[in-house]
Amino acid sequence: MKKEDLINFKKRLEKERDDLEKMMAEFHKNVEFTDVLSEDEVADIFESTQAEEVLEENIKKRISKINLALKKIEEGSYGICEKCGQPIEKERLEVDPTSFFCSKHLNML
Numbered sequence: 706m707k708k709e710d711l712i713n714f715k716k717r718l719e720k721e722r723d724d725l726e727k728m729m730a731e732f733h734k735n736v737e738f739t740d741v742l743s744e745d746e747v748a749d750i751f752e753s754t755q756a757e758e759v760l761e762e763n764i765k766k767r768i769s770k771i772n773l774a775l776k777k778i779e780e781g782s783y784g785i786c787e788k789c790g791q792p793i794e795k796e797r798l799e800v801d802p803t804s805f806f807c808s809k810h811l812n813m814l
Contacts, residue, residue: 706784710795714802715778722771725764732761770803777805786810 777783784793788810797804797811804811 706792706795711778711783714783714798715775718771718774718778718802722768722775725768725771729761729764729768732757767803773805774803 774783777785784795784798785791786793786807786809787805789807791807793804793807797808
């Protein structure tokens with residue numbers, strides 16, 4: 706892979722990670738309730754909180770995947786299929802820069 710491509714993928718991954726970390730920080734801001742809430746309002750807050758927890762878990766998984774891709778860039782193994790050792794198609798990495806398998810082996814998982 707060209708050095709220029711690696712630099713671009715690294716910048717893209719770092720930006721996505723930064724954006725996701727900012728989103729996570731928003732989840733953890735304290736919200737004060739000064740009014741007495743109705744049962745419906747409490748139920749809405751509970752449902753919203755559950756949805757946020759699922760989203761937060763998905764964000765954590767994505768950040769882990771991004772960190773692994775960045776580690777691979779540093780180690781010189783980024784863009785190499787973990788199954789066959791061949792280069793991952795650039796087009797595939799453009800779609801998802803955290804891809805660890807070439808198109809041939811993606812469906813074998």
